[in-house]
Amino acid sequence: SKTRHFKWEVEYMYWSPDCMEGVVMGINGQFPGPTIRAVAGDTIVVELTNRLHTEGVVIHWHGIRQFGTPWADGTASISQCAINPGETFIYRYKVDKAGTYFYHGHYGMQRSAGLYGSLVVEVGEGQKEPFHYDGEFNLLLSDWWHKGSQEQEVALSSKPFRWIGEPQTLLINGRGQYNCSLAAHVTNSSSPQCQFRGNEQCSPQILHVQPHKTYRLRVSSTTALASLNLQIGNHKMVMVEADGNYIQPVAVDDLDIYSGESYSVLIHTDQDPSKNYWISVSVRGREPKTPQGLTILNYQTTSASKLPTSTPPVSPLWNDYNHSKSFSNKILALMGSPKPPTTYNRRIILLNTQNTINGFTKWAINNISLTLPPTPYLGAIKHRLSNAFDQKSPPENFPNDYDVMKPPTNTNSTYGNGVYMLEFRTTVDVILQNANALATGVSEIHPWHLHGHDFWVLGYGEGKFREKDAKRFNLKNPPLRNTAVIFPFGWTALRFVADNPGVWAFHCHIEPHLHMGMGVVFAEGVHLVKDVPNHALACGLTGKMLMSNYSHH
Numbered sequence: 001s002k003t004r005h006f007k008w009e010v011e012y013m014y015w016s017p018d019c020m021e022g023v024v025m026g027i028n029g030q031f032p033g034p035t036i037r038a039v040a041g042d043t044i045v046v047e048l049t050n051r052l053h054t055e056g057v058v059i060h061w062h063g064i065r066q067f068g069t070p071w072a073d074g075t076a077s078i079s080q081c082a083i084n085p086g087e088t089f090i091y092r093y094k095v096d097k098a099g100t101y102f103y104h105g106h107y108g109m110q111r112s113a114g115l116y117g118s119l120v121v122e123v124g125e126g127q128k129e130p131f132h133y134d135g136e137f138n139l140l141l142s143d144w145w146h147k148g149s150q151e152q153e154v155a156l157s158s159k160p161f162r163w164i165g166e167p168q169t170l171l172i173n174g175r176g177q178y179n180c181s182l183a184a185h186v187t188n189s190s191s192p193q194c195q196f197r198g199n200e201q202c203s204p205q206i207l208h209v210q211p212h213k214t215y216r217l218r219v220s221s222t223t224a225l226a227s228l229n230l231q232i233g234n235h236k237m238v239m240v241e242a243d244g245n246y247i248q249p250v251a252v253d254d255l256d257i258y259s260g261e262s263y264s265v266l267i268h269t270d271q272d273p274s275k276n277y278w279i280s281v282s283v284r285g286r287e288p289k290t291p292q293g294l295t296i297l298n299y300q301t302t303s304a305s306k307l308p309t310s311t312p313p314v315s316p317l318w319n320d321y322n323h324s325k326s327f328s329n330k331i332l333a334l335m336g337s338p339k340p341p342t343t344y345n346r347r348i349i350l351l352n353t354q355n356t357i358n359g360f361t362k363w364a365i366n367n368i369s370l371t372l373p374p375t376p377y378l379g380a381i382k383h384r385l386s387n388a389f390d391q392k393s394p395p396e397n398f399p400n401d402y403d404v405m406k407p408p409t410n411t412n413s414t415y416g417n418g419v420y421m422l423e424f425r426t427t428v429d430v431i432l433q434n435a436n437a438l439a440t441g442v443s444e445i446h447p448w449h450l451h452g453h454d455f456w457v458l459g460y461g462e463g464k465f466r467e468k469d470a471k472r473f474n475l476k477n478p479p480l481r482n483t484a485v486i487f488p489f490g491w492t493a494l495r496f497v498a499d500n501p502g503v504w505a506f507h508c509h510i511e512p513h514l515h516m517g518m519g520v521v522f523a524e525g526v527h528l529v530k531d532v533p534n535h536a537l538a539c540g541l542t543g544k545m546l547m548s549n550y551s552h553h
């Protein structure tokens with residue numbers, strides 16, 4: 001195995017992700033940031049220099065479990081202090097499992113600002129994937145607003161609350177079209193046909209293929225808000241990987257992908273080779289106000305500039321949740337994958353609600369809206385700094401008489417930053433319980449992402465979770481994942497083993513929702529954590545502690 005070194009500088013820069021100029025957060029002058037390619041077992045070293053001038057930065061390596069390096073997880077206030085302007089922080093971690101991953105900012109709303117890129121881990125030398133393909137492509141999906149992330153943050157934190165609304169554009173590998181449409185010639189869109197020379201920042205990245213071959217498409221979503229549906233005109237997709245874990249191959253016409261998820265699909269280029277085909281991305285789960293994102297699958301037997309003569313694929317209706325549920329239920333572990341323990345040691349039920357606190361609009365978990373403390377938990381717990389965060393354990397459940405099908409009768413919740421302390425190596429079940437939001441009859445999709453672990457998705461259900469529902473858990477072939485969705489008015493059951501010493505965020509991957517408090521913090525085996533670089537803890541109470549240690553020597 002190799003050590004792969006990277007020197008990165010994060011900066012704000014002018015860019016035109018959707019043909020309209022705005023400000024993005026880029027890395028080494030690129031948007032999205034550079035793709036990291038590595039082999040399972042490699043060590044990645046990223047020397048990250050903050051060139052933002054007026055704000056800190058961190059980068060989270062989404063899906064990488066960080067065994068032995070919890071300080072490199074890149075979550076501000078949890079695993080480290082934000083890196084100050086002008087400073088360089090060195091992330092060093094092992095990528096132990098082949099798969100499709102990505103990385104992104106995890107401080108404030110920097111992911112919404114465009115701080116993200118792909119991370120692809122190939123199987124180790126002498127290893128083989130359990131499927132064959134001739135070539136591969138990487139599609140990193142995101143959503144884009146014309147209002148900058150700073151203003152979005154102010155809007156969400158204002159009284160009265162101002163919602164950010166739907167994205168202006170969907171981006172594929174950081175490229176979308178706001179003021180023109182690739183499909184203008186076949187749709188009655190009001191936008192003109194796009195005219196590209198090919199070198200524009202917003203010109204679509206075309207996928208060039210040969211006929212009669214099999215291609216692997218690695219698809220990840222780092223959207224701030226949108227749930228997406230991806231289709232390829234005339235081509236079926238066979239799903240083979242989810243979040244860095246192999247799944248039972250399953251053929252689908254369209255792929256639902258929520259923020260924080262990644263998939264690999266295989267396509268066979270068995271269609272008319274004198275034509276090109278649409279690749280389309282659409283919004284699902286919220287009433288779409290954003291045009292489809294488009295690019296082209298080009299059979300190299302024909303000109304890449306030849307646009308498909310049919311209309312782009314139409315996605316399932318945004319609120320056809322039966323379609324979404326049947327899709328999610330098709331995802332099962334590949335035979336031979338690790339199975340979950342058959343019993344659990346602790347069950348934590350997490351009720352997701354939309355609330356108000358002093359007139360501000362928030363999200364809360366068991367009636368606590370997460371506000372991150374100034375001292376990173378990893379250092380605070382390791383060094384037993386009891387003033388650093390709420391020492392009271394957050395609730396494991398919610399009141400029995402709470403009606404998840406109705407808006408809260410009392411909309412008030414409170415701020416908190418307590419930690420669920422997990423016994424090292426125990427099995428934890430989490431039941432994510434959705435509920436009605438503030439408006440009557442409204443319940444939204446929330447994709448929950450766990451840091452530091454994969455979990456088994458034991459099942460999804462409707463309404464309020466009841467003890468008898470546990471009888472229907474899939475313990476035979478549940479998929480291992482790091483992100484799972486809760487459907488409106490439903491619940492999702494997860495199981496994981498708390499075997500990774502560190503402090504780990506577990507949160508809704510919708511950026512504004514996390515910012516509004518929709519997350520919790522888990523910690524396990526922190527006394528076993530070694531070699532935390534001082535630089536990771538040089539803020540808050542751990543910063544003071546380091547200073548006084550220094551002056552005593």
Ligand SMILES: O=C1O[C@H]([C@@H](O)CO)C(O)=C1O
Pocket residue numbers: 163437444513
């Ligand atoms: O957090 C959210 O706020 C709005 C809406 O509930 C209130 O404007 C919305 O759609 C969200 O997902």
